[in-house]
Amino acid sequence: MSHLIEMAAISKAFGGSVALRDVSLALAPGTVHALMGENGAGKSTLMKILAGVHQPDSGEVRRAGRTVSFANPRAALEAGISTVFQELSLLPNMTIAENMFLGREPTGCFGGIDRRRMRVGTKDALARLGLTLDPDTLVSELSIAERQFVEIAHGIDSDADVFILDEPTAALNAADVEVLNRHIRSLREAGKAIVYISHRMDEIFAICDVVTVLKDGQLVGTRPLSEMTPASLIAMMVGRELEDLFPERGQGEGAAALSVSGLRLHTDSQPFSFTVRKGEIVGFAGLEGQGQQKAVRALVGQFAPVEGTASRRGETIQLPVPKESGVRRWQALGGAFVPEDRKDEGLFLGHSVGQNIVAALHAGRPTLKAAKRYGDVITETMRRLNIKASGPSAIVGALSGGNQQKVLLGRYLATDADLLLIEEPTRGVDVGAKAEIYRILRDFAKAGGAVLVLSRETIELIGLCERLYVIHGNTAVSEIRAVDATEHSILNAALSA
Numbered sequence: 001m002s003h004l005i006e007m008a009a010i011s012k013a014f015g016g017s018v019a020l021r022d023v024s025l026a027l028a029p030g031t032v033h034a035l036m037g038e039n040g041a042g043k044s045t046l047m048k049i050l051a052g053v054h055q056p057d058s059g060e061v062r063r064a065g066r067t068v069s070f071a072n073p074r075a076a077l078e079a080g081i082s083t084v085f086q087e088l089s090l091l092p093n094m095t096i097a098e099n100m101f102l103g104r105e106p107t108g109c110f111g112g113i114d115r116r117r118m119r120v121g122t123k124d125a126l127a128r129l130g131l132t133l134d135p136d137t138l139v140s141e142l143s144i145a146e147r148q149f150v151e152i153a154h155g156i157d158s159d160a161d162v163f164i165l166d167e168p169t170a171a172l173n174a175a176d177v178e179v180l181n182r183h184i185r186s187l188r189e190a191g192k193a194i195v196y197i198s199h200r201m202d203e204i205f206a207i208c209d210v211v212t213v214l215k216d217g218q219l220v221g222t223r224p225l226s227e228m229t230p231a232s233l234i235a236m237m238v239g240r241e242l243e244d245l246f247p248e249r250g251q252g253e254g255a256a257a258l259s260v261s262g263l264r265l266h267t268d269s270q271p272f273s274f275t276v277r278k279g280e281i282v283g284f285a286g287l288e289g290q291g292q293q294k295a296v297r298a299l300v301g302q303f304a305p306v307e308g309t310a311s312r313r314g315e316t317i318q319l320p321v322p323k324e325s326g327v328r329r330w331q332a333l334g335g336a337f338v339p340e341d342r343k344d345e346g347l348f349l350g351h352s353v354g355q356n357i358v359a360a361l362h363a364g365r366p367t368l369k370a371a372k373r374y375g376d377v378i379t380e381t382m383r384r385l386n387i388k389a390s391g392p393s394a395i396v397g398a399l400s401g402g403n404q405q406k407v408l409l410g411r412y413l414a415t416d417a418d419l420l421l422i423e424e425p426t427r428g429v430d431v432g433a434k435a436e437i438y439r440i441l442r443d444f445a446k447a448g449g450a451v452l453v454l455s456r457e458t459i460e461l462i463g464l465c466e467r468l469y470v471i472h473g474n475t476a477v478s479e480i481r482a483v484d485a486t487e488h489s490i491l492n493a494a495l496s497a
Contacts, residue, residue: 002028002029002064002065003026003027003028003029003062004027004028004029004063004064004080004161004162004193005025005026005027005050005061005062005063005081005162005193006024006025006026006027006061006062006065007023007024007025007026007046007049007050007059007060007061007062008024008059008060008061008062009022009023009024009058009059009060010022010023010024010025010046010049010056010058010059010060010061011023011056011057011058011059012045012049012054012056012057013057018217019042019045019217020042020045020046020049020056020217020218021217021218022059022218022219023042023046023059023214023217023218023219024059024219025046025212025219025222026222027162027193027195028193028210029161029191029192029193030188030189030191030192030193031188031193031194031209031210032184032188032194032196032207032208032209032210033193033194033195033196033208033209033210033211033212034196034197034198034204034208034210034211034212034225035047035195035196035197035211035212035214036197036198036199036204036211036212036213036214036233036237037213037214037215037220037237037430038215038237038430038431038432038433041214041215041216041217041430042214042216042217042218043197043214044166044197045217046214047083047164047166047195047197049061050070050076050081050083050162050164050195051070051073051076051081051083051164052070052071052072052073052074052075052076052077052081053072053073055069055071063079063080074103077155077158077160078158080158080159080160080161080162081160081161081162081164082151082152082154082155082156082158082160082162082163082164083155083163083164083166084148084151084152084155084163084164084165084166084168089151090139090147090150090151091139092138092139092140093138093139093140094138094139095135095136095137095138095139096122096126096133096134096135096136096137096139096142096150097115097118097119097121097122097135097136098118099139099150099154100118100121100122100125100135100150100153100154100157101118101121101122105118106118106121118135119135119136121157122135122153122157123135124157125153125154125156125157126149126150126153128153128156129149129152129153129156129183130179130183131146131149131150131153133146133150143176145176145179145180148168148180149179149180149183152165152183156187160192161191161192161193162192162193162194162195163187163192163193163194163195164194164195164197165184165194165195165196165197166197167197167198167199168180168196168198169198169200169203174287174288174289177203181206181207184196184207185207188209196208199426199429199430199431199434200456200457201230201233201234201457201459202457204225204233205225205228205230208225209224209225210222210223210224210225211223211225211228211233213233213236213237215237220236220237221236223236230459234431237430237431245431245434245435245438245463246435246438246463246464247438247439247442248442249465249466249482249483250279250280250281250442250445250446250466251279251280253277253279253280254277254278254279254280254448254450255277255278256275256276256277256278256311257276257277257278257312257418257419257449257450258275258276258299258310258311258312258335258419258450258452259273259274259275259310259311259312260273260274260275260295260299260308260309260310260311261273261308261309261311262307262308262309263295263298263305263307263308263319264305264306264307264308265291265294265295265298265303265305265306265474265475266305266306266474267306269291269473269474269475270473270474270475271307271308271475272469272475272476273476274295274469274476274479276419276450276451276452277450278418278448278449278450279445279446279448279449279450280445280450280451280465280466280467281441281442281445281450281451281452281453281464281465281466282450282451282452282453282465282466282467282468282469283452283453283454283455283461283464283465283467283468283469283482284296284452284453284454284468284469284471285458285461285468285469285470285471285480285485285490286470286471286472286477286490286493286494287472287491287494288456290471290472290473290474290494291471291472291473291474291475292454292471293340293423293454294474295471296337296421296423296452296454298319298320298321299317299319299321299326299330299335299337299421300321300326300327300330300335300337300421301320301321301322301323301324301325301326301327301329301330302323302326302327302337303320304320304323305319305320307319308320312333312334312335312419313333313334315333317329330421331360331415331417334416334417334418334419335417335419335420335421336360336411336412336415336417336419336420336421337421337422338408338409338412338420338421338422338423338425339423340423340424340427340454342404342405342408342427343404346408347396347397347404347407347408348396349395349396349397350395350397351395351396352392352393352394352395352396353378353382353387353389353391353392353393353394353395353396353399353407354374354375354378354392354393356396356407356408356411357374357377357378357381357382357392357407357410357411357414358374358377358378358411358414359411360411360412360414360415361374361377361414361415374414375392377414378392378414379392381410381413381414382410384410384413385406385407385409385410385413385436385440386406386436387399387403387406387407387410388400388403389403400429400430400433401427401429401430401433402426402429402430402432402433402434402436402437403433405425405426405427405429405433405437406433406436406437406440409422409425409437409440409441413440413444417449418448418449418450419449419450419451419452420441420444420449420450420451420452420453421452422441422451422452422453422454423453423454424454424455424456425437425441425453425455425460426438426455426457426460434460438463438464441453441464442464453465458487458490459487461482461485462482462485462486462487462490463482464482465482466481466482466483467479467480467481467482468480468481468482468485468490470490470493470494471494472493472494472495477493477494477496478493478494480493
């Protein structure tokens with residue numbers, strides 16, 4: 001089979017740091033090619049070379065057998081290579097049509113921009129993905145999923161043959177993921193080559209045909225996914241088996257750290273109760289969007305249930321609680337809430353690692369003041385959580401996803417919190433960082449803390465937790481010991497409700 005793109009013996013260094021060493025990658029038409037590896041493995045650098053963002057120090061890129069060089073992303077797009085990076089590149093203060101035709105605006109007979117042609121062209125491009133968005137809509141008004149689909153439509157409109165999708169589902173819900181997968185399959189059927197970068201095993205095996213694994217800037221190998229299993233793929237990435245990612249479970253027989261009773265999320269849903277004990281990790285499992293997140297956020301005032309009662313440190317809390325004071329009240333009771341979206345809801349991306357770690361200690365102050373008085377706390381937290389940064393003054397927004405997540409966890413471990421509510425603890429982080437985060441949570445529980453966790457990854461919940469509540473239709477339909485649980489038994493419990 002001839003290849004649309006061949007990257008041969010690519011090497012790239014930034015100063016004294018080698019990002020890639022003799023890496024080769026071939027993309028065949030009509031395939032979805034997974035690119036995997038831990039953070040820092042070289043995935044993004046390799047794709048930025050293909051996208052014209054970086055130039056290789058050595059090696060060559062061949063397009064349909066001919067050696068090519070892309071001076072910038074526009075040159076790559078004109079050569080048929082479209083990239084949807086994790087940090088989307090659309091300009092939010094411009095319309096969809098203006099973004100679609102940026103830099104190639106059609107002109108009318110008098111030299112002015114032909115906006116009617118832009119709208120028609122944009123509408124046609126969106127229609128090919130089944131989208132009915134108004135071309136005059138500002139990008140800032142679109143959801144994350146819609147922005148990604150617009151970027152893909154931009155590539156299709158540019159007649160791209162190669163699509164690079166970097167963590168395309170990190171911020172999507174289940175329905176949007178299925179729409180995206182449908183578009184990816186249609187691109188594959190049209191003979192396009194798709195590079196798919198993700199840390200989610202279920203997505204890789206559901207949508208991809210081939211996988212290439214990088215480690216420490218070098219090629220580990222390329223394999224057909226039909227010959228792989230999640231366990232063998234993880235072993236290929238990090239050199240350890242799936243079960244080795246999870247620390248040994250605890251006993252989970254301590255006193256109740258949190259008891260919730262009569263929680264009714266909606267007027268038409270059944271009330272349910274649950275308990276989290278000291279020393280254990282409890283998970284909410286089941287199909288996505290069945291009320292797991294609502295139940296957790298009800299405790300901190302981020303969702304208003306119909307009714308319910310929570311008991312915590314001898315205090316009874318009537319639900320719902322006010323949104324304005326919910327998180328502060330939770331913190332006053334020794335609780336911590338770690339949201340799913342660490343960038344928008346959790347971290348201060350423009351501030352330093354140190355300032356983010358001590359943010360909860362400054363919670364009663366009007367501003368994020370200098371963190372000098374907490375120097376020892378910051379140093380110990382960075383050491384204990386193995387946060388990889390140049391130092392406490394490093395800007396959090398420049399760190400990898402795994403290190404950002406550890407900074408967010410470190411903020412609450414630096415307080416006297418003994419109960420963590422945590423959503424998607426390893427979203428968008430690599431396998432190696434996942435293992436570290438699992439250890440951090442288990443150490444917290446072993447020290448007498450309690451954890452309530454949400455995750456879209458059922459394997460993660462089974463491996464990490466002592467007990468699971470299966471949530472379906474905004475109520476708990478089953479309680480299962482995690483050691484006895486399987487993906488099948490959890491799905492069966494949800495669908496049999």
